[in-house]
Amino acid sequence: MRSPDPSAVLRRPNDPPVLILTSLAAGPKHGHALAKDIEAFAGVALGPGTLYGAITRLEERGLIEALESDDRRRPYRITAAGATVLAVSVAEMGRIAAVGASRLGISLGTLA
Amino acid sequence: MTASDAARLLRWYPAAWRERYGDELVALMEDELGGRDTSIRFRLSIALAGLRERAHGAGIVGRGASAAERARAGALLVLCAWTTFVVAGASFAKLSEHFDAAVPRASRGLPGGAYRQVQIVSVVAAALLVVAGCCVLPAFMRFVRRGGWSLIARAVWQATVSSAALAVAIVPLAAWAHHLSYGQRNGTDAAYSAAVVAAAALLVAVLGLWTRAAVVAGRRLELGRGVLAAVSSLAIGVAASMVAMTVGTAIWWAVMAEHAPWFLHGTPAGSGGSPFNPQLAATMALMAASVALGQYGVARIGRSWLELRRATP
Numbered sequence: 374m375r376s377p378d379p380s381a382v383l384r385r386p387n388d389p390p391v392l393i394l395t396s397l398a399a400g401p402k403h404g405h406a407l408a409k410d411i412e413a414f415a416g417v418a419l420g421p422g423t424l425y426g427a428i429t430r431l432e433e434r435g436l437i438e439a440l441e442s443d444d445r446r447r448p449y450r451i452t453a454a455g456a457t458v459l460a461v462s463v464a465e466m467g468r469i470a471a472v473g474a475s476r477l478g479i480s481l482g483t484l485a
Numbered sequence: 486m487t488a489s490d491a492a493r494l495l496r497w498y499p500a501a502w503r504e505r506y507g508d509e510l511v512a513l514m515e516d517e518l519g520g521r522d523t524s525i526r527f528r529l530s531i532a533l534a535g536l537r538e539r540a541h542g543a544g545i546v547g548r549g550a551s552a553a554e555r556a557r558a559g560a561l562l563v564l565c566a567w568t569t570f571v572v573a574g575a576s577f578a579k580l581s582e583h584f585d586a587a588v589p590r591a592s593r594g595l596p597g598g599a600y601r602q603v604q605i606v607s608v609v610a611a612a613l614l615v616v617a618g619c620c621v622l623p624a625f626m627r628f629v630r631r632g633g634w635s636l637i638a639r640a641v642w643q644a645t646v647s648s649a650a651l652a653v654a655i656v657p658l659a660a661w662a663h664h665l666s667y668g669q670r671n672g673t674d675a676a677y678s679a680a681v682v683a684a685a686a687l688l689v690a691v692l693g694l695w696t697r698a699a700v701v702a703g704r705r706l707e708l709g710r711g712v713l714a715a716v717s718s719l720a721i722g723v724a725a726s727m728v729a730m731t732v733g734t735a736i737w738w739a740v741m742a743e744h745a746p747w748f749l750h751g752t753p754a755g756s757g758g759s760p761f762n763p764q765l766a767a768t769m770a771l772m773a774a775s776v777a778l779g780q781y782g783v784a785r786i787g788r789s790w791l792e793l794r795r796a797t798p
Contacts, residue, residue: 404509405516420527421513422534425506429538433549445512 386466387417389427394436394451394459401440401450404428431455486518494528497535499542543704545785552796556713556789560617560720561700562782567614568696570727570775572689574607576768577734584741587748596740602733610726617719624706633705640701644694651687658684671751710793717786724779731772738765 385391396402396410404424412418419427428449431437436455440448451459474481491511495503498510514523514531537546544550544558581600588596658680662670665677672678708716741748742760749762 404513408513408517420530420534421510421517422531422537424513425510426534426537429502429506429541430547430549445508446516447509 387415389419389423390431390436391459391462392417392419393424393427393431394455394462397437397449397451398456398459401448403442403444403446403448405446407449486514486521486523490523491515494523494531494535497532497539499539502538502542552789552792553708553710553713556717556786556793557703557708559782559785559787559789560716561703562785563720563724563779564614564699564703565696566727566775566779566782567610567723568692569771569778570730571692573768573771573775574603574730575685575688576764576771577603580762580765580768581737584737584745584748587754588741588745592740592744596737596744599733599737599740603730603737606726606729606733610723610730613719613722613726617716617723620712620715620719621703621706621708624708624712625702628702628706633702636705637698637702640694640698644691644698647687647691647694651684651691654684654687714790717790720786721783724776724783727772727776727779731769731776734769734772738762738769 392411392415393407395414396407399410402410404421408419408421408424428437432439432449434454435452436458437449438452440450442448470481491514494514495507495511498507518527540546541549544554545562548555550558584596584600585593661677661680665674669677738749738760745754746758746760747754747756749760749765750758752758
């Protein structure tokens with residue numbers, strides 16, 4: 374397994390891997406639940422092909438793992454490495470957002 | 486979405502991926518569609534995702550495959566680029582036929598030199614490919630002895646049949662050409678022109694099918710590090726040759742446009758005209774696309790070897 378490098382995995386806030394890790398940070402989910410959750414919190418509709426492409430890459434890198442399931446709808450959960458990568462990425466995005474808000478003279482809280 | 490729809494869509498993905506994620510993806514598609522039929526857009530998105538997964542699996546994109554696999558994929562990409570370049574080169578050979586006679590004697594030096602550059606470099610590139618073939622031959626023989634033939638038999642059979650069809654088509658075409666005048670052979674006989682276009686299309690298919698057979702086999706060979714390094718170096722040489730030939734062709738075009746624009750249009754010597762020739766432009770575009778694909782392969786080889794070198798103590 375490759376060592377997780379946040380810059381190589383998570384590039385933009387609306388990249389499918391970022392959205393999937395963010396969704397799984399709230400708990401394990403299967404594909405459909407992931408798609409619905411992502412649409413709810415980010416307003417991004419990921420198609421099945423895109424979603425499973427990202428799941429494949431994240432699992433390859435050890436950032437998520439599949440849970441045992443008898444159902445075809447296999448749930449995934451974020452790993453410790455995935456949580457670390459997401460934390461680094463979120464901190465970076467937060468830093469940029471804070472700079473943007475500061476330069477605009479607005480509070481990040483008012484944008485939520 | 487019916488079960489056969491799902492099976493058809495899954496075929497876009499590589500077998501290993503289908504084995505691992507196929508059922509989950511079908512379940513997700515069923516959940517997403519909720520009994521509705523698949524739209525063209527939906528099918529297209531699955532097809533693209535499946536092709537992307539195939540490219541990942543083959544080491545053509547991404548970093549999922551090992552560095553050695555990515556280097557091999559880079560070399561195979563150069564081989565594919567060479568095939569498309571051969572098609573462009575054949576087009577250039579046809580377009581530049583007898584150009585010497587059209588150019589004033591005093592101006593023949595530069596286009597002649599550029600043309601010879603293209604010819605010489607093409608021979609060098611072909612020789613590099615032959616050497617690469619010789620390098621992987623022992624691995625290929627081992628692969629066949631271990632029962633690998635069944636894995637490539639279909640691709641080789643298709644390429645062989647298409648080659649036989651081409652040979653059968655070429656013989657009567659050559660006999661027909663002997664009975665035609667220069668003008669008839671070069672566009673005034675519509676039936677002959679159509680037959681030549683059909684034969685050219687068949688030739689492109691033959692080249693494509695043999696390249697596919699080589700890629701199918703090349704992906705399965707067990708190559709030692711030394712052989713992989715040799716093949717990678719030869720692939721870089723072939724990619725560089727394509728750049729040199731494209732430059733030579735561009736120089737030839739520029740000089741011909743300046744000294745003999747009539748040749749580019751088939752009009753009488755001494756007449757003027759635009760330096761633009763759509764067929765030549767299409768040929769150059771195909772050459773440029775081949776060069777770009779080859780350079781992508783070279784970049785993949787280069788990055789993979791840097792990684793391999795870093796990983797070796």
